[in-house]
Amino acid sequence: xxxxxxxxxxPALTFECETxxxxxxxxxxxxxxxxxxxEDSFFLVIGTKTCGYFLQNAMGVMIFAEPRYAxxxxxxxxxxxxxxxxxxxxxxCEQIKKDRNPSVIVWIGTCTTExxxxxxxxxxxxxxxxxxxxxxxxxANGLDYAFTxxxxxxxxxxxxxxxxxxxSRPAEPEERQGLQRLLALGKRAPDAAPTPSHPPLIVFGSxxxxxxxxxxxxxxxxxxxxxxxxxxxxxTELPVVAEGSVxxxxxxxxxxxxxxxxxxxxxxxxxxxxxxxxxxxxAWIEAICQALDLQPQGLAEREAEIWNHPQVQAYLDLIRGxxxxxxxxxxxxxxxxxxxxxCGMTVYEVGIPYMDKRYQGSELALLAQTCQEMGVPLPTxxxxxxNYNQVQRIRELQPDLVITGMAHAxxxxxxxxxxxxxxxxxxxxxxxxxxxxxxLELVTRPLRRNQSLQTLGWQTLVKSV
Amino acid sequence: xxxxxxxxxxxxxxxxxxxxxxxxxxxxxMHAPLGDDYFNVMRSMLExxxxxxxxxxxxxxxxxxxxxxQEKVVDNIVRKDQEEHPDLVILTPTCTSSILxxxxxxxxxRAAEASQGDVLLxxxxxxxxxxxxxxxxxxxxxxxxxxxxxxxxxxxxxxxxARPSVNILGISTLGxxxxxxxxxxxxxxADLGITVNLAIPQDASVHDLARLPQAWFNLVxxxxxxxxxxxxxxxxxxMPRVDIAPMGVVNTANCVRAIQAVxxxxxxxxxxxxWIDEQTRFVSQAAWFSxxxxxxxxxxxxxxxxxxxxxxxxMTQILAREMGIHVLWAGTYCTYDADWFRAQxxxxxxxxxxxxxxxxxxxxxxxxxxxxxxxxxxxRHVGKxxxxxxxxxxxPVHIQNFPVGYRPFLGYxxxxxxxxxxxxxxxxxxxxxxxxxxxxxxxxxxxxxxxxADAGLEWTTEAQDQLQKIPGFVRGKxxxxxxxxxxxxxxxxxxxxxxxxxxxxxxx
Numbered sequence: 001x002x003x004x005x006x007x008x009x010x011p012a013l014t015f016e017c018e019t020x021x022x023x024x025x026x027x028x029x030x031x032x033x034x035x036x037x038x039e040d041s042f043f044l045v046i047g048t049k050t051c052g053y054f055l056q057n058a059m060g061v062m063i064f065a066e067p068r069y070a071x072x073x074x075x076x077x078x079x080x081x082x083x084x085x086x087x088x089x090x091x092x093c094e095q096i097k098k099d100r101n102p103s104v105i106v107w108i109g110t111c112t113t114e115x116x117x118x119x120x121x122x123x124x125x126x127x128x129x130x131x132x133x134x135x136x137x138x139x140a141n142g143l144d145y146a147f148t149x150x151x152x153x154x155x156x157x158x159x160x161x162x163x164x165x166x167x168s169r170p171a172e173p174e175e176r177q178g179l180q181r182l183l184a185l186g187k188r189a190p191d192a193a194p195t196p197s198h199p200p201l202i203v204f205g206s207x208x209x210x211x212x213x214x215x216x217x218x219x220x221x222x223x224x225x226x227x228x229x230x231x232x233x234x235x236t237e238l239p240v241v242a243e244g245s246v247x248x249x250x251x252x253x254x255x256x257x258x259x260x261x262x263x264x265x266x267x268x269x270x271x272x273x274x275x276x277x278x279x280x281x282x283a284w285i286e287a288i289c290q291a292l293d294l295q296p297q298g299l300a301e302r303e304a305e306i307w308n309h310p311q312v313q314a315y316l317d318l319i320r321g322x323x324x325x326x327x328x329x330x331x332x333x334x335x336x337x338x339x340x341x342x343c344g345m346t347v348y349e350v351g352i353p354y355m356d357k358r359y360q361g362s363e364l365a366l367l368a369q370t371c372q373e374m375g376v377p378l379p380t381x382x383x384x385x386x387n388y389n390q391v392q393r394i395r396e397l398q399p400d401l402v403i404t405g406m407a408h409a410x411x412x413x414x415x416x417x418x419x420x421x422x423x424x425x426x427x428x429x430x431x432x433x434x435x436x437x438x439x440l441e442l443v444t445r446p447l448r449r450n451q452s453l454q455t456l457g458w459q460t461l462v463k464s465v
Numbered sequence: 466x467x468x469x470x471x472x473x474x475x476x477x478x479x480x481x482x483x484x485x486x487x488x489x490x491x492x493x494x495m496h497a498p499l500g501d502d503y504f505n506v507m508r509s510m511l512e513x514x515x516x517x518x519x520x521x522x523x524x525x526x527x528x529x530x531x532x533x534x535q536e537k538v539v540d541n542i543v544r545k546d547q548e549e550h551p552d553l554v555i556l557t558p559t560c561t562s563s564i565l566x567x568x569x570x571x572x573x574x575r576a577a578e579a580s581q582g583d584v585l586l587x588x589x590x591x592x593x594x595x596x597x598x599x600x601x602x603x604x605x606x607x608x609x610x611x612x613x614x615x616x617x618x619x620x621x622x623x624x625x626x627a628r629p630s631v632n633i634l635g636i637s638t639l640g641x642x643x644x645x646x647x648x649x650x651x652x653x654x655a656d657l658g659i660t661v662n663l664a665i666p667q668d669a670s671v672h673d674l675a676r677l678p679q680a681w682f683n684l685v686x687x688x689x690x691x692x693x694x695x696x697x698x699x700x701x702x703x704m705p706r707v708d709i710a711p712m713g714v715v716n717t718a719n720c721v722r723a724i725q726a727v728x729x730x731x732x733x734x735x736x737x738x739x740w741i742d743e744q745t746r747f748v749s750q751a752a753w754f755s756x757x758x759x760x761x762x763x764x765x766x767x768x769x770x771x772x773x774x775x776x777x778x779x780m781t782q783i784l785a786r787e788m789g790i791h792v793l794w795a796g797t798y799c800t801y802d803a804d805w806f807r808a809q810x811x812x813x814x815x816x817x818x819x820x821x822x823x824x825x826x827x828x829x830x831x832x833x834x835x836x837x838x839x840x841x842x843x844x845r846h847v848g849k850x851x852x853x854x855x856x857x858x859x860x861p862v863h864i865q866n867f868p869v870g871y872r873p874f875l876g877y878x879x880x881x882x883x884x885x886x887x888x889x890x891x892x893x894x895x896x897x898x899x900x901x902x903x904x905x906x907x908x909x910x911x912x913x914x915x916x917x918a919d920a921g922l923e924w925t926t927e928a929q930d931q932l933q934k935i936p937g938f939v940r941g942k943x944x945x946x947x948x949x950x951x952x953x954x955x956x957x958x959x960x961x962x963x964x965x966x967x968x969x970x971x972x973x
Binding site: 026 | 476935
């Protein structure tokens with residue numbers, strides 16, 4: 001695999017679009033992982049009991065751990081405007097400031113605030129001044145977006161809050177840094193490396209901290225210093241985004257954030273496949289190196305080392321030659337499909353809520369190229385799928401594995417179709433070279449379950465199928 | 466606006482969907498944005514349902530916002546009618562359709578013309594009713610629709626069955642232990658020589674609804690669901706109802722006596738006293754339990770109760786009347802039906818708490834420091850935080866409250882289950898307390914819990930921070946494996962790089 005550009009003789013993917021009658025999580029679910037990622041934030045979801053009920057049930061036990069999120073539950077008076085939005089929000093945010101003292105309050109607009117046209121973007125700056133707390137407004141609603149796209153709307157709004165120049169620092173820490181550099185000399189170079197020779201690189205996408213450091217280390221090996229991550233661990237540590245900075249995404253669902261960085265902050269966007277699976281990780285690093293004018297070092301060996309690990313090989317033996325069907329609900333589908341094709345699987349269908357062919361361009365090209373190299377047919381990419389039709393296709397195709405939401409998983413299993421719950425891919429650590437095994441662990445789990453139960457003889461557990 | 470973190474009762478459409486998906490071959494179409502079909506996930510996970518949940522959405526998106534749903538809702542209903550041939554499609558409004566104010570009634574009329582099956586619009590308003598009220602209302606609506614239809618077609622047969630028979634109203638999907646309760650009630654009725662004419666809505670067909678008037682009476686085991694239907698059947702056909710939840714020894718007897726009265730009034734010779742006596746003293750263990758020294762030790766112990774009307778009221782009565790436990794306060798989140806609750810628990814507890822705010826409940830628990838809590842999953846978590854044991858008696862519940870083993874709360878087997886629940890909750894607390902007094906089971910401190918002798922290995926600050934981020938239950942393993950990996954390679958310092966390498970090599 002070389003640079004992820006589509007070679008002229010690569011066959012073209014087919015794209016289809018169905019009715020959009022599919023099951024997915026509401027995008028407000030992004031608060032579940034973002035409030036944990038951004039430690040000094042507070043997420044206020046301005047919506048109804050429906051939104052609250054979803055969050056409460058989707059987040060399960062997290063709800064009991066005093067989360068830094070709450071509902072601003074709209075009542076009839078808010079809908080018919082007998083209550084004043086501004087005063088109501090002020091009252092609630094004052095309460096939050098008093099109880100939690102966050103560094104930022106993120107307002108999540110919902111379907112209801114859209115329909116009644118509540119001017120959150122207009123109210124926020126005024127209230128921000130009065131309260132002295134930054135307010136970020138994100139319209140993560142089910143009218144416009146699906147599941148992980150919620151994070152995209154939040155990060156796109158946060159881009160506007162990133163400083164454009166580094167705050168001037170007192171001289172003293174720099175001296176100390178110099179001293180540290182001296183002390184560290186000969187011990188470990190990368191940690192205290194001098195200002196990198198390449199333009200500042202900002203990586204966007206929320207990942208658990210361990211994955212952030214794994215990917216940062218991987219880039220350090222190429223002599224690349226990450227200037228900042230969007231989001232950072234704390235809101236107060238949002239990265240400096242200056243004109244001409246180089247930006248790259250880690251997740252396929254961040255197209256608004258990407259275009260906001262490129263258009264509004266004049267950053268250079270690296271088009272790369274996403275660092276999911278060793279193939280994707282390598283292509284991601286190569287694309288960054290190329291953008292920064294660096295020669296990638298030892299990546300082929302690094303990738304091979306991961307693939308050749310005995311445990312990885314054992315997992316690959318399980319899935320090689322098997323078929324997989326993505327019903328589609330979280331936008332990771334293309335990257336996962338590309339990875340699984342490289343693992344030796346055949347992908348029948350890639351359902352996906354929304355397909356940004358530009359932002360995912362390199363990933364799509366790598367998918368096509370991988371299919372060609374592995375000698376398997378190209379999957380159909382079905383945007384806005386129709387779950388009912390998909391179930392009919394699944395019945396016909398009888399794939400070895402269906403990656404799907406929880407609404408369909410148990411009913412499919414009862415009909416003898418093996419499934420993997422798709423949401424796990426969004427919450428597990430799947431990025432970078434180091435998490436390959438975890439990723440394969442997830443994919444192979446139902447197949448290993450099948451192995452251990454295969455002699456029992458009951459696979460279809462519904463009457464008259 | 467209301468600042469809210471958690472709620473006890475769900476939004477209205479959940480109630481309607483619970484009724485629709487309880488019936489056989491009834492399909493619900495929600496007029497809702499993408500993602501509002503979370504009900505399907507809950508049903509599939511909690512009930513571990515083998516079949517596809519018969520709920521789809523007619524998706525409200527930007528286009529709908531701009532131009533109205535137009536043909537979309539009608540097309541979706543007709544399409545579902547052709548695909549699945551349901552007997553009935555229930556169009557279900559959500560909070561979104563409440564404010565869009567589209568003419569859903571008109572859609573339903575048009576769709577009904579083009580469909581083989583029946584089409585109904587659920588008459589529920591998101592801003593006025595909650596899940597429980599909506600479920601009650603929808604059940605009544607469906608029943609009235611089919612009684613009315615049969616009436617118009619002249620197929621309504623109101624002749625009573627030859628032998629005494631009953632309709633059981635209100636058993637539904639996602640109801641707390643409802644499936645087990647239905648089995649227990651059916652057995653109870655069989656023992657009493659009463660045929661179950663129909664149990665609705667769970668697993669019932671809408672075609673059977675016209676047979677409802679043939680039963681001698683209606684049994685409504687839960688306060689929250691079925692009352693409106695019983696009212697309607699009383700109004701239309703003069704059918705008597707028994708609405709005492711047979712939960713606990715005394716209440717089960719009361720319920721059976723009420724049934725006896727209802728049947729006697731219709732000319733049946735029903736005398737259940739001897740049977741009640743036999744069941745109470747020898748089948749159920751609860752009466753014996755309350756005399757045993759186990760229960761004696763619970764005398765005067767303090768408990769609090771919170772839940773829905775049915776379960777909280779019955780539990781309060783059981784604790785106080787049947788076990789001599791001191792109920793400090795009893796509460797319900799059914800604020801719309803608070804008077805009924807107050808009347809039920811009067812004389813059985815010191816205080817009554819009516820609220821939908823879980824923080825008020827939490828504060829009340831912290832303030833009164835009971836020895837045990839009987840509540841919902843939320844109270845269980847409050848109990849965890851305060852080190853007070855909790856028995857779960859009502860929704861909202863988690864997957865562990867949908868046991869596959871037989872766990873009714875109603876009837877005589879139910880009384881046995883409740884004894885276990887109460888006794889285990891209290892002894893758990895007592896055991897913990899004793900352990901604390903005597904300093905734990907094993908007072909000898911283990912020398913090292915981890916195999917790694919820290920000597921010779923240094924963790925950098927970053928690596929240590931990273932380690933702390935790893936969930937507690939695997940942290941020890943990761944630490945051991947990483948240190949073993951480092952030692953094998955004669956490394957003296959564990960950095961982030963070493964952690965990554967160890968993860969890749971040995972899965973640390």
